[in-house]
Amino acid sequence: MAIFGLWVINKAGGLVYQRNFADGLAQLTSNEYLVLAGTLHGIHAITSRLSPMGSSSGAQVIEGESFKMTILLTVTGTKFVLLTSLAEVSAESTLQKVYEAFADAVMKNPFHTPEMPIRSEGFDTRITALIGSSQTS
Template sequence: MVVFSMYIINKAGGLIYQRDFGKYAKFVKTEKENAERLQQDPTAPIPPNEYDGKFVKPSGNQYLTLASTFHGLHAISKELIPPHARTQPEEENGGIEVLDADTFKIYCYSTPTGTKFFYLFDAKKFSNDGVSTMEECCKWVYQCYVDFVMKNPFYELEMPIKCSLFDEHLDKYIGNLNSTLKKSN
């Protein structure tokens, strides 16, 4: 299992943090590279998110759209659970936890405050212990979020996260996790 990217969504459905990791963050085509390609041959059609078989890094608006779509799906799926099937009615249970696709999986970690952390990771390298690894990863990232973001006196709730300590710890942890999991698979 390799973590491609992570998103943090506030309780209103707004994207407050997004980060790409590893090879996915470094080797995708950017809009600048696409513009250079169009200058060479302006008549060549380019699919919206693909260029020469490599995916284009999504724009900021595409990240926002993805996050708000996931928030809506999560909210709808929460309502599909009958009230008598909920184990703890006072707690916000339900919603999407794992979403499987052919090439990736989405894992969602919901906090008691309504903030959602969701991760995109490689389905091809997913092992049987991948879910427990993702749970551990989510708990660790949530603890970093609490320590470096929520305890930051300059951070305003529900606003985009701009915290270099959080970024550094997250990059280091996910980088180590990705390299460890690549070796074990």
């Protein structure tokens, strides 16, 4: 059980926040993360149109052999992506709490520009408290 990393993707597909918490995935350069996030954004847009039953929320979980990618799409189009090990069961609830921290520490911060990279100490602290603590348990 481990949480490897967290991404926040804005509604245009740009990576506005990226942080690693544990080793286990290949280390990438920031440019590669940007490309990956953009790709995921595209894939997500496709998956949301694949449903035969009308509209769909798009991909929620993508699993690989060694990791799991849980995606939370908010009503405003911001995506929270959590990269975890396959056994991690708390990914969804963690993402909800990340969303809450985002609403508090980013959207209520007058020095944050919407859709721009997140540089908020308060958000960093909240995420450390949230994921740092869930790792030890």
